[in-house]
Amino acid sequence: MEAKKSIRLLITRQIDLHSPSYEEEFIIPYRPNMNIISALMEIRKNPVNAKGEKTTAVVWESVCLEEVCGSCSMIINGKPRQACSTLIDKLEQPIRLEPLKTFPVIRDLMVDRERMFEALKKVRAWIPIDGTYDLGAGPRMPEKTRQWAYELSKCMTCGCCLEACPNVNQKSSFIGPAPLSQVRLFNTHPTGAMNKEERLAAIMGTGGITACGNSQNCVEVCPKGIPLTTSIAALNRETTLQSFRNFFGS
Amino acid sequence: MGQGLTENFWRKLHSLSGVIPVGVFLTFHLFLNYSATWGEASYNAASSFMMNLPFKIVLELFVIFIPLAFHAFYGVYLALKSKNNVNRYHFFRNWSFFFQRLTGFIAFFFVIWHVWETRVQVTFGSEAGFSMMHDIVSNPISLILYLIGIVSAVYHFTNGLWTFLITWGITVSPQSQKTFQYISIGAFILLSFIGIRAIFAFV
Numbered sequence: 001m002e003a004k005k006s007i008r009l010l011i012t013r014q015i016d017l018h019s020p021s022y023e024e025e026f027i028i029p030y031r032p033n034m035n036i037i038s039a040l041m042e043i044r045k046n047p048v049n050a051k052g053e054k055t056t057a058v059v060w061e062s063v064c065l066e067e068v069c070g071s072c073s074m075i076i077n078g079k080p081r082q083a084c085s086t087l088i089d090k091l092e093q094p095i096r097l098e099p100l101k102t103f104p105v106i107r108d109l110m111v112d113r114e115r116m117f118e119a120l121k122k123v124r125a126w127i128p129i130d131g132t133y134d135l136g137a138g139p140r141m142p143e144k145t146r147q148w149a150y151e152l153s154k155c156m157t158c159g160c161c162l163e164a165c166p167n168v169n170q171k172s173s174f175i176g177p178a179p180l181s182q183v184r185l186f187n188t189h190p191t192g193a194m195n196k197e198e199r200l201a202a203i204m205g206t207g208g209i210t211a212c213g214n215s216q217n218c219v220e221v222c223p224k225g226i227p228l229t230t231s232i233a234a235l236n237r238e239t240t241l242q243s244f245r246n247f248f249g250s
Numbered sequence: 251m252g253q254g255l256t257e258n259f260w261r262k263l264h265s266l267s268g269v270i271p272v273g274v275f276l277t278f279h280l281f282l283n284y285s286a287t288w289g290e291a292s293y294n295a296a297s298s299f300m301m302n303l304p305f306k307i308v309l310e311l312f313v314i315f316i317p318l319a320f321h322a323f324y325g326v327y328l329a330l331k332s333k334n335n336v337n338r339y340h341f342f343r344n345w346s347f348f349f350q351r352l353t354g355f356i357a358f359f360f361v362i363w364h365v366w367e368t369r370v371q372v373t374f375g376s377e378a379g380f381s382m383m384h385d386i387v388s389n390p391i392s393l394i395l396y397l398i399g400i401v402s403a404v405y406h407f408t409n410g411l412w413t414f415l416i417t418w419g420i421t422v423s424p425q426s427q428k429t430f431q432y433i434s435i436g437a438f439i440l441l442s443f444i445g446i447r448a449i450f451a452f453v
Contacts, residue, residue: 078338166347169333203258210261213332214413215347217339229416230424237419239258 006030007039008050008094011058013108021105025050025094026058036076036083036097037062040109060109067223070158073100074109080160081223083109102162102169116157119179123202127192139190152185152231154224161218161228173207177218180209181231187238200235200242209235260324265410265417267321271313273407280404280441283448290380293451297379322358329354350409353402360399383452393453400445408438 006027014021027050028042037060044057062072065084072083075098077091088095103111129135141149155178162168162176183199186192203209209232218228282300286293303309329351336348367386372378387393412434415421421430 164335164339166332166335166344169331171333172331204256206257208257210258210417212417213347213350214343214416215341216343217335217341220339220341227424229427230422233416233419233422233427235419236417237422240262240419243256243258243262 007034007088009039009043010094010096011108012096012098013058014099014105016107017104024055024058030088032089034088036074036086036088036095037065037072039088039095040083058109059107061111068156070156071113073111073158073160073163074098075100075163080163080221082158085223100159100163102159111159113157113159116159116162116176116178119175120157120182122175123179123183124195124199125179125182125186127186127189128195129191141190145188148227149185149188151224152181152188152226155181155185155226156224158223160221160223164217164221166215166217167211167213172211174211175203175207177212177228177232180212180235181226181228184231184235196238197242200239203235204239204243209239261328262417264321264324264328265414267317268325268407268410269414271317272321273411275314275318276403276407277441280400280445280448284444284451286380286383286448286451293380301378318361322361325354326358346409350406350413353406353409356398356402357406360395360402363395364399380452387449387452393449396449397446400449401442404441404445405438408434408441411437 007030009026009028011024011026012021013024026043026048028039031038034042040058040060047055047057049055060072060074060083062084063069064071067082067085070082073080074083075096076083076086077096080100083097097109099105099109100111103113103115106112129138157178159178161178165174165176167174168176180203183203187196187199212232214229216229219226219230222228282296283293285296332347332351334348334351336344368378368382371382376382387396412421412427412430415430416427421427
C-alpha cells in the first residue's frame with residue numbers, strides 16, 4: 001500500500017466560550033496507524049499552520065485513549081465520535097474536526113459536559129446503600145438481567161447521543177438519552193429498584209422522558225452500541241404505569 | 251415531583267389525543283368522503299346523517315374541536331422547540347421526525363382553511379353537501395392544496411400512531427417497533443388511497 005505523505009486537518013478553533021470560532025488548517029507528516037489524538041499531538045509538537053505561520057497548539061481533552069472515558073468526543077468529518085478510536089487511515093481527507101455543539105466550548109475542541117453530570121444527579125443515577133448499621137448483602141440480580149444491564153452500564157457520558165438528538169438544544173430543557181438510559185440501569189438493579197419511584201418522578205417532569213421526539217438518532221450514533229431507544233421506550237412504559245399508580249393509587 | 255399534572259401527563263395526553271379522537275375522526279372522515287365515489291346521492295345521504303346527529307354541537311366540540319385545538323396548538327409549540335438536523339444525520343427515523351413536524355404544520359394550516367371553507371360557511375348559511383365540495387375542488391389550485399393537505403394529515407396520523415405506541419410504552423422492543431413501522435406504512439398507503447380517491451370523486 002502506498003503511504004500518504006501528509007495529513008490535512010481543518011480544525012474549528014475558539015479561544016474561549018465568548019470568542020468567535022475560526023477555522024485553521026494544518027498539514028502534518030503521515031505515519032501509519034495514527035488516530036486523531038496522535039495527529040493532534042503532532043500539531044502540539046510543532047504548532048505551525050498550513051500557511052507556515054506559528055500558532056498556538058490545538059487544545060483537546062482526552063483521558064483513557066481506549067474509548068471508555070468519553071472525554072475526547074468531537075465532531076470528526078461531521079459525525080460525533082471519539083478522537084482516540086477514530087483512525088486516520090479510515091478517514092477521508094481533509095479531516096474536519098469541530099467541537100461538540102451541544103456543550104459550551106472551553107477552548108478549541110475541549111467542551112464542558114457538566115450538563116450531563118447535572119442530569120445524572122437530577123435523575124439520581126446511583127444506588128443508596130449507606131445505613132446507620134451494616135445492611136448486609138442486597139438481593140441477587142438474575143444473570144439474564146445482568147447481561148443486558150451490563151450493556152447499559154457501558155455508557156461513558158461522552159455526549160454523542162445528545163449531539164445527534166434534534167430535541168437537545170438551547171430552546172429545550174431535554175436532558176437527553178444518556179441519563180434516561182441510566183435510570184433504566186439503576187431501576188433494574190435489585191437494590192437500586194428500592195428507589196425507582198424517585199428516579200421515575202425525576203424524569204416525569206420538565207425536560208424529562210416525554211421531551212423525546214423519537215427521531216432515534218441517539219441509538220444510531222452511540223459508540224458503545226447501547227440500546228438507548230429501547231431504554232426510552234421501556235421507561236415510557238414505566239412512567240405511564242407510575243402515573244396511573246400516582247393518580248389511582250398503587 | 252411526579253405528582254399532579256407533569257410534562258409527562260401533558261405530552262402523553264398530546265400523543266393520545268392525536269390518535270383518539272383526532273386520528274379516529276380523520277379515518278372516519280376519509281371513509282365517509284369515499285362514499286362520493288358511489289355518486290352524489292350516496293355522499294349527500296352519508297353527510298346528512300352526520301349533519302343530523304343529536305347534540306351535534308356537543309359532539310363536534312368534545313370529540314373534534316377541543317382535542318384537535320389542544321393537539322394542534324401544543325404540537326406547534328413543541329415542534330418549534332426542535333432543531334432539525336436531517337442535513338447531518340440521514341437516518342430513516344430522523345427523516346420521519348422531520349416530516350412529522352413538517353406535515354403537522356401543513357395539516358395545521360390546511361385544517362384551518364378547510365374548516366373555514368366548509369363548516370364555517372355552513373354556519374353562515376351555505377348548503378353542505380356534494381356540490382359545496384365540487385365547487386371548491388373544481389379550482390385546480392384548491393384541488394392541489396387538498397391533495398397536499400390530505401396526504402400530510404394521513405402521514406402525520408400514521409407516523410404519529412407509531413410514535414404514540416412508543417410514547418405510551420406499548421412497543422418497547424426493537425422488533426415490535428419494526429413490525430409497527432410496517433403496519434404504519436401500510437396504513438399510510440391505504441388511507442392516502444382512500445383520501446385521494448375520494449377527493450377526485452368531487453371533481
